[in-house]
Amino acid sequence: MKIRIKKAAIMFCVALFMGASLVNVGYAQKPSTLQTVVEDIHSYSNPQAVRVRHVDLDWNVLFDKKILQGTATLSFERTSNAPLILDTRDLQIAKIETSNNDKTYKPTEFKIGESDKILGAPLTIELPKGAKFVRIYYSTSQSASGLQWLEPQQTAGKNTPFMFSQAQAIHARSFIPLQDSPQVRVTYTARVRTPKDLLAVMSAEGNSQTDARGGDYKFKMTKAIPPYLIAIAVGDLQFRVLGNRTGVYAEPSVVEKSAREFGDTEKMVEATEKIYGAYRWNRYDLLVLPPSFPFGGMENPMLTFATPTILAGDKSLVSLVAHELAHSWSGNLVTNATWRDFWLNEGFTTYLERRIIEAVYGANRREMEATLGKRSLLEEMAGMETRDQILYVDLKGRDPDDGFTGVPYEKGALFLRWLEESFGREKFDKFVRGYFDSHAFQSITTETFVTYLQKNLLDANPNVVSRADVDEWIFKAALPKNAPSPQSGAFTKVEAQVQNYLSGKAAAKDIQTSAWTTQEWLHFLTKLPEDVGAEKMTELDKAFNLTKVGNSEIAFQWLLMSIKNKYSAADMRLEEFLVSIGRRKFVRPLFAELAKTSDGMKRACEIYAKSRAGYHPITQSSVDAIVKCN
Ligand code: BES
Ligand code: ZN
Numbered sequence: 114m115k116i117r118i119k120k121a122a123i124m125f126c127v128a129l130f131m132g133a134s135l136v137n138v139g140y141a142q143k144p145s146t147l148q149t150v151v152e153d154i155h156s157y158s159n160p161q162a163v164r165v166r167h168v169d170l171d172w173n174v175l176f177d178k179k180i181l182q183g184t185a186t187l188s189f190e191r192t193s194n195a196p197l198i199l200d201t202r203d204l205q206i207a208k209i210e211t212s213n214n215d216k217t218y219k220p221t222e223f224k225i226g227e228s229d230k231i232l233g234a235p236l237t238i239e240l241p242k243g244a245k246f247v248r249i250y251y252s253t254s255q256s257a258s259g260l261q262w263l264e265p266q267q268t269a270g271k272n273t274p275f276m277f278s279q280a281q282a283i284h285a286r287s288f289i290p291l292q293d294s295p296q297v298r299v300t301y302t303a304r305v306r307t308p309k310d311l312l313a314v315m316s317a318e319g320n321s322q323t324d325a326r327g328g329d330y331k332f333k334m335t336k337a338i339p340p341y342l343i344a345i346a347v348g349d350l351q352f353r354v355l356g357n358r359t360g361v362y363a364e365p366s367v368v369e370k371s372a373r374e375f376g377d378t379e380k381m382v383e384a385t386e387k388i389y390g391a392y393r394w395n396r397y398d399l400l401v402l403p404p405s406f407p408f409g410g411m412e413n414p415m416l417t418f419a420t421p422t423i424l425a426g427d428k429s430l431v432s433l434v435a436h437e438l439a440h441s442w443s444g445n446l447v448t449n450a451t452w453r454d455f456w457l458n459e460g461f462t463t464y465l466e467r468r469i470i471e472a473v474y475g476a477n478r479r480e481m482e483a484t485l486g487k488r489s490l491l492e493e494m495a496g497m498e499t500r501d502q503i504l505y506v507d508l509k510g511r512d513p514d515d516g517f518t519g520v521p522y523e524k525g526a527l528f529l530r531w532l533e534e535s536f537g538r539e540k541f542d543k544f545v546r547g548y549f550d551s552h553a554f555q556s557i558t559t560e561t562f563v564t565y566l567q568k569n570l571l572d573a574n575p576n577v578v579s580r581a582d583v584d585e586w587i588f589k590a591a592l593p594k595n596a597p598s599p600q601s602g603a604f605t606k607v608e609a610q611v612q613n614y615l616s617g618k619a620a621a622k623d624i625q626t627s628a629w630t631t632q633e634w635l636h637f638l639t640k641l642p643e644d645v646g647a648e649k650m651t652e653l654d655k656a657f658n659l660t661k662v663g664n665s666e667i668a669f670q671w672l673l674m675s676i677k678n679k680y681s682a683a684d685m686r687l688e689e690f691l692v693s694i695g696r697r698k699f700v701r702p703l704f705a706e707l708a709k710t711s712d713g714m715k716r717a718c719e720i721y722a723k724s725r726a727g728y729h730p731i732t733q734s735s736v737d738a739i740v741k742c743n
Pocket of ligand 1: 281282409411412432459514
């Protein structure tokens with residue numbers, strides 16, 4: 114509490130000090146030290162006074178201790194004599210030094226404040242006059258929320274350990290002491306030492322394309338990025354070329370399969386450039402992680418991190434690649450200033466993702482995916498507090514990871530689709546491209562977006578949509594009445610077959626599925642009544658072998674239905690699925706469904722006892738909140 118008050122006092126003084134100077138320097142144009150900074154309730158840092166510009170990392174990756182150990186050297190600019198305040202979580206700090214010239218360093222005083230469960234602890238560092246660099250000697254803790262350390266048996270190859278980071282939203286602070294707010298963009302360099310037989314890769318230049326190892330790697334990211342995009346992975350990795358500037362890293366046993374699955378990546382980059390302008394990050398590579406990766410994908414710049422659960426064998430789940438690639442414009446180039454503005458990242462990206470899918474795979478596929486997206490949004494919103502149905506979500510007192518719902522994604526995408534439909538594609542595409550160009554490498558708020566929208570779309574094309582309509586989309590709960598409704602002819606046909614089956618007109622084996630894509634299967638399964646019953650599940654399983662299906666999305670849907678309908682023939686598969694996959698999107702709903710009955714909770718406990726150790730801290734904490742065992 115004390116710390117909070119002190120912080121507020123410092124911020125107040127800084128605000129007074131800045132208020133006077135902002136007017137003089139034309140702050141909106143220049144990315145100078147005096148650039149406006151909005152309040153970020155998820156960071157202790159004080160970029161108004163001291164602003165970090167560059168992070169230089171020197172790490173030893175210690176697999177035996179499961180820690181990163183080394184230094185972070187931060188260069189900064191300052192507008193006052195205030196100390197530097199950084200975000201940290203569970204870091205062991207050995208010493209801190211400062212320097213005026215990056216050559217001679219002298220020890221300085223520092224203090225770690227009280228630790229908050231969500232935010233971690235502020236690290237306050239005294240800065241002597243003239244100091245421009247600070248070097249922090251530190252190590253991470255074994256339970257760093259942003260890192261996962263895997264034993265060899267948790268990898269595909271089973272021979273060597275693996276580690277990876279996941280910094281979004283506020284986990285960078287658990288492996289780097291820095292100003293962990295998305296508006297404090299930094300460049301970074303890194304030197305990483307690993308066991309000799311392993312390869313380190315980062316979200317930067319310097320990723321090796323050869324099989325040469327050696328355990329000493331150097332990286333640099335020359336474009337200013339928000340801290341949540343700093344990423345590292347270390348393991349037995351190989352590289353395959355996909356196209357001119359695209360490729361994939363994966364463990365040797367999955368690298369060929371990955372290269373086939375992602376064979377359209379270069380085409381996707383080209384398709385996106387055609388609509389939204391040049392790809393500005395040089396290379397676009399993918400990294401396929403072990404199955405404990407807690408997300409589907411993460412848009413780390415130059416190197417998207419992806420779950421292996423999208424390796425379906427038929428490219429049917431590559432909208433995830435389109436999505437993470439789209440973040441190279443919406444998210445990495447133009448970034449949400451705070452986690453309240455998260456919908457700017459994910460809504461735009463989901464909208465762009467569908468445009469890429471349309472360009473590469475056609476409008477039918479886009480409409481199927483948009484339909485599935487809207488349906489799941491409506492289902493999720495039905496059980497959601499109204500405050501969470503708002504794009505500009507209030508996260509006061511909450512973990513930004515709580516904002517991770519379908520709302521920023523699907524409601525955001527529907528809003529943009531509604532603008533597209535209202536103004537016409539040509540005008541809207543031009544607007545979005547202009548939005549990216551004019552805010553490139555900036556972190557912006559919802560307010561900045563709305564102002565830009567008003568000027569460049571609404572005012573430029575009067576009487577098409579009203580500001581009140583826009584405000585309803587962004588600041589109110591639920592979906593506006595005029596929300597777009599995607600239409601899929603293919604899905605209409607699937608629905609007819611569902612009806613025939615349920616009414617007894619057609620037997621399970623007569624359902625025509627041979628031409629179905631993954632999306633049609635998903636639509637079919639989700640269109641069956643929730644209480645379809647074990648008898649029908651048995652018929653369907655017999656006809657289509659669904660318990661054995663390899664596609665992770667279909668398997669997930671089938672297993673969810675199996676729990677709801679007490680279809681015990683799928684019990685073993687359920688356990689195997691939950692023990693081998695740690696993707697939170699799958700794991701959490703399955704445990705939540707089990708937890709609804711006391712028998713189910715018992716099974717959940719048995720399974721979780723076997724699976725928990727293999728899950729990432731993010732997945733663990735989500736499931737811990739559901740599975741209560743004695
Ligand atoms: N940036 C997100 C992942 C994320 C968001 C991680 C917030 C931590 C906090 C990423 O781009 C994403 O949206 N991934 C989705 C897949 C996508 C196809 C919807 C996921 O992982 O499910
Ligand atoms: Zn995303």
